[in-house]
Structures are given as structure tokens and as C-alpha cells.
Amino acid sequence: MTTAAHPEAPDAQPLVPLHCLLHAEPGPPRQAALPTGTPVWVLSRHADVRQALAHPGFGRATLHAPDAPPLTLTPNILDDPASMLNSDGPDHQQIRRTVQRAFTPRAIERWRPWVDGVVRELVDELAASGSPADVVAALTKPLPVRVISRLMELEGLDIDRLGHWSDHALSTTAYTADEIRTAIREFSEFGYQLVVARRENPGEDLVSSLVQAADQTGGVTEEQLTSLTIGLVIAGHETTMTSFGNALVYLLDPQHADAWRRVGEDLSAATAATEQILRTVPLGDRTSAPGLLRRAVADVEIGGVLIPEGAIIACDAGSANHDPAVYPTGPTDLFSPLGAPSLTFGAGPHHCLGAWLARMELELGLHHLARVLPDLRLAAPVEDIAWRTGLLTRSPLRLDVAW
Amino acid sequence: MSPDPVVVTVDQTRCIGSGLCARTAPDALALGPNGRAIPVHPTAAPSHTLTEAAEMCPVEAIAVHHATTGELLAPIW
Numbered sequence: 001m002t003t004a005a006h007p008e009a010p011d012a013q014p015l016v017p018l019h020c021l022l023h024a025e026p027g028p029p030r031q032a033a034l035p036t037g038t039p040v041w042v043l044s045r046h047a048d049v050r051q052a053l054a055h056p057g058f059g060r061a062t063l064h065a066p067d068a069p070p071l072t073l074t075p076n077i078l079d080d081p082a083s084m085l086n087s088d089g090p091d092h093q094q095i096r097r098t099v100q101r102a103f104t105p106r107a108i109e110r111w112r113p114w115v116d117g118v119v120r121e122l123v124d125e126l127a128a129s130g131s132p133a134d135v136v137a138a139l140t141k142p143l144p145v146r147v148i149s150r151l152m153e154l155e156g157l158d159i160d161r162l163g164h165w166s167d168h169a170l171s172t173t174a175y176t177a178d179e180i181r182t183a184i185r186e187f188s189e190f191g192y193q194l195v196v197a198r199r200e201n202p203g204e205d206l207v208s209s210l211v212q213a214a215d216q217t218g219g220v221t222e223e224q225l226t227s228l229t230i231g232l233v234i235a236g237h238e239t240t241m242t243s244f245g246n247a248l249v250y251l252l253d254p255q256h257a258d259a260w261r262r263v264g265e266d267l268s269a270a271t272a273a274t275e276q277i278l279r280t281v282p283l284g285d286r287t288s289a290p291g292l293l294r295r296a297v298a299d300v301e302i303g304g305v306l307i308p309e310g311a312i313i314a315c316d317a318g319s320a321n322h323d324p325a326v327y328p329t330g331p332t333d334l335f336s337p338l339g340a341p342s343l344t345f346g347a348g349p350h351h352c353l354g355a356w357l358a359r360m361e362l363e364l365g366l367h368h369l370a371r372v373l374p375d376l377r378l379a380a381p382v383e384d385i386a387w388r389t390g391l392l393t394r395s396p397l398r399l400d401v402a403w
Numbered sequence: 404m405s406p407d408p409v410v411v412t413v414d415q416t417r418c419i420g421s422g423l424c425a426r427t428a429p430d431a432l433a434l435g436p437n438g439r440a441i442p443v444h445p446t447a448a449p450s451h452t453l454t455e456a457a458e459m460c461p462v463e464a465i466a467v468h469h470a471t472t473g474e475l476l477a478p479i480w
Contacts, residue, residue, distance in 0.1 A: 050419075050420070050438065051437065051438050053420070053438075054419070054420030054421075054422070054434070054438030054439070055438055056422075056434075090426070093422070093423060093426045096421075096423065097423065097426075097427070097459065100423065100459050100461060101458070101459065103461070104458065104459070104460070104461065104463065104478070105462070105463050106458075106463070106478060339416070340416065341416070341417065341419060341462070345419075346419075347419040347420055347421075347438075348419065348420050348421060348422070348438065349421050349422050349423070351419045351421050351461050351462075353461075355461070
């Protein structure tokens with residue numbers, strides 16, 4: 001979410017849409033380096049990535065141990081040692097179990113009528129505003145914010161302030177380290193106050209149920225609860241907005257006009273297309289790391305290579321999602337079932353908590369937009385798209401569409 | 404009389420190896436060498452933890468059926 005814009009420098013080469021990014025050919029583990037100079041083993045085959053992400057010999061907690069090599073040039077919220085993402089084993093599962101129940105496919109499905117209503121409302125408003133319109137401002141940005149705000153009962157929250165925090169928390173180069181730390185501190189304070197308030201006055205919302213579940217189970221620290229709460233706020237809107245915006249850049253290409261109409265005519269077509277788009281269109285350029293990072297806590301053999309204890313691996317889900325050993329090569333058939341699950345949401349203990357919510361928002365968003373506006377097209381050439389850059393994700397800053 | 408046994412199945416295509424089931428019901432489920440969950444025994448005694456494991460699975464890869472009637476016992480919508 002952006003309040004301060006981060007368009008690239010005016011003289012820069014136009015950035016290619018995310019679905020046009022080239023992927024490294026999947027192959028055996030290879031050695032590379034992070035921007036900090038830290039050596040990493042990059043895994044790129046579907047089987048290797050999947051195995052490594054589920055393997056107890058690789059963890060995230062030790063990525064932030066005192067002896068760990070530098071991983072990023074600037075801080076970001078994903079490095080918070082209190083976060084669920086950076087705990088392993090029983091510690092992690094204790095926190096994960098506390099929240100998992102609210103995010104199973106069945107639990108999320110109960111939200112469908114409500115999400116459907118929000119999508120219809122936003123799409124109808126967009127259509128009524130007349131052509132052309134900015135679909136980011138009208139739909140891809142407000143939808144995930146409204147959904148997570150409702151789930152967490154954050155109505156009345158200052159959306160711009162939230163966007164400011166979120167942008168800083170997921171920044172790579174857009175802000176200085178001091179700016180990022182200040183924003184994360186303010187955001188954490190907000191999260192902490194929310195936890196305290198919902199403990200005193202519990203409601204039916206997600207934060208209240210988290211606090212209650214954590215207090216009943218015990219062993220979840222206040223710091224972890226706070227981290228979890230603000231993590232849900234960020235994860236609940238940033239990634240979905242990014243996926244949705246990039247999916248539209250892809251689908252509104254004139255060569256996909258037939259697919260676009262089909263997505264609007266048939267919800268199950270939208271569901272299938274959502275899976276294929278999630279598999280093939282990455283969230284960002286991965287300039288900060290060539291994949292999802294883990295650290296070996298023991299010697300582990302993966303893909304024929306012995307990864308020694310203490311070494312860092314980067315699991316390149318983007319390459320793995322194009323592995324010809326698992327998925328057909330050539331142009332993507334948007335409406336064919338995936339077969340093997342894609343690695344977009346990861347695998348193993350840290351598999352994305354919000355995967356089903358993200359899928360639902362995307363499929364309903366694409367379906368209703370294509371249903372109401374079957375002749376939707378980009379109002380300007382793809383080369384003219386202004387992107388949000390300097391963050392872990394990349395998506396259109398605005399996307400003008402016409403019909 | 405002991406309760407009727409149940410059959411636990413794990414959809415190997417859906418399973419993403421979160422390990423939550425093996426942690427929740429270690430008597431009935433374990434992570435296999437390929438990082439995917441497998442039932443420890445062909446049949447098991449029904450239990451609260453087994454139901455919880457099936458309900459907790461992030462991708463609903465686990466199903467618990469009655470061993471003779473085939474009735475789905477968990478997860479229940």
C-alpha cells in the first residue's frame with residue numbers, strides 16, 4: 001500500500017511486467033551470493049524446493065542467530081525474531097496452531113458471501129465511475145484492506161497510516177534503515193495496543209480469537225502476539241493487492257481477451273485461472289534474495305548436494321513453479337488444473353497462513369470484474385505502467401483501464 | 404466395548420508437509436522421508452487429537468473415515 005509513491009527514475013528502462021520475468025532454468029543446487037555478499041545455495045527444482053521447505057534440517061530461527069551472516073542491506077519486518085516466520089519446530093507450531101484454525105479452507109469459506117459482497121460493491125462502483133478508471137485505486141488496493149479490516153474489526157482505521165507502515169515494513173531500498181525502524185516501532189506499538197484492547201474487550205474478530213487462544217494455550221509471548229497481529233495486517237493486504245494488480249496486467253493483454261471473458265462467465269474458470277496465475281506470475285523481482293531463505297541446522301543432502309550445517313539456502317519458488325518435470329512447458333493453459341501444488345505459498349511448516357483467503361479474494365475479484373466489464377482493456381501501453389518499486393514486492397502504482 | 408476403528412488417509416498431492424498433523428497426533432501421523440505426511444497405521448482408534456489433526460491441516464489433505472461404513476468423520480464442514 002502506498003501513500004508515498006515510488007515510481008522508478010524517469011530515465012530508467014521500462015520494467016517488464018512480472019509475468020514476463022525470466023526464470024532460471026531449474027537445475028541442481030547452485031552457489032550464488034546475496035546482495036550482502038553472503039554465499040547461498042539456490043534451489044530451483046520443484047522437488048528440491050518442496051523437500052527443503054518441509055525438511056526439519058532447515059530452519060528460519062537460526063537465520064537470525066548471533067553467528068548468522070548478514071542477509072539484508074536494510075532491516076525489514078520479516079526479520080523480526082519474535083515473528084512466527086522466524087521460529088521453528090515446537091515453538092513455531094505452538095503459535096501456528098493458535099492461528100491455523102481461523103485459516104483452514106473451511107474457516108475461510110465461511111467468509112465467501114461477505115467477500116463476494118465487498119467485491120461486487122467495489123466493481124459496481126468502478127463501473128459506475130465511467131471509463132477510463134484506475135483499477136488499483138478502485139479495486140485492487142481497497143479490496144484486501146477492507147477484507148482484513150473486517151476480519152480484524154479495524155473499521156475506522158487510518159488506511160493511509162497503515163499503508164505508510166506497510167510500505168516501510170516491506171521496503172528494500174525505498175527508505176533508510178532509520179525510517180524503516182521508526183515505522184516498524186510505531187506499527188508494533190499499534191499492534192500491541194490492539195492486543196491489549198481486545199483482551200480487555202473481546203469481540204468476534206480475529207485478533208480477539210487469537211488473544212483468547214494464545215492466553216488459553218499459554219506460552220505465546222506478548223511480543224509474539226503483537227508480531228502476529230501486525231503480520232496479519234500486512235500479509236492480509238500487501239501481497240493480495242500485488243497479486244491482483246499483476247494478474248490484471250497479465251489478463252488484460254489483448255491476447256488474453258477470450259480468457260478474460262471466460263473468467264467473467266464462469267466462476268470455476270476464474271478459480272482455475274487464479275491457481276495458474278499464482279503459479280506463473282511472481283510477486284516481485286526478488287532483488288533482495290533469489291528465493292525463500294532457510295539455514296541448515298544439520299548437514300542435509302538435497303538434490304544430490306550436501307548442504308553443510310550453518311549454510312544458507314534460497315528456495316527459488318519462481319523457477320520451481322516452471323519446472324518442466326512437474327508442469328507443462330509452453331504457453332500457460334489458464335484453465336487446466338495444476339496437478340502438483342505450486343510453491344507460491346511455500347511448503348512445510350511456514351506454508352502461507354492466508355493462502356485460502358488470498359485465493360478467494362483473487363478469484364472473486366477477477367470473476368466479478370470480468371463479468372461486469374467483459375471488454376475491459378489497459379488504457380495505456382504496458383511500457384507506460386508506473387510501478388511501486390524498492391519494496392519486496394512489485395505491482396502497478398496505478399493501472400488505467402478502459403471499456 | 405472399544406469405539407469403531409477409523410481409517411486415516413493423506414492426499415499425497417495436496418500435502419505440503421506442514422507437519423502440524425504429526426505434531427498434533429503423533430500416534431497416527433508422521434512425516435515421511437519425502438516431507439509429506441503418512442498414516443502410521445492402516446487403521447486407528449478414533450481420538451480427539453486425530454480429529455484435530457484433520458481439522459488443522461492447512462490444505463485439508465487429511466481425511467478420517469469410519470473403517471467399516473466409510474463415513475467421513477473429519478474434517479466436517
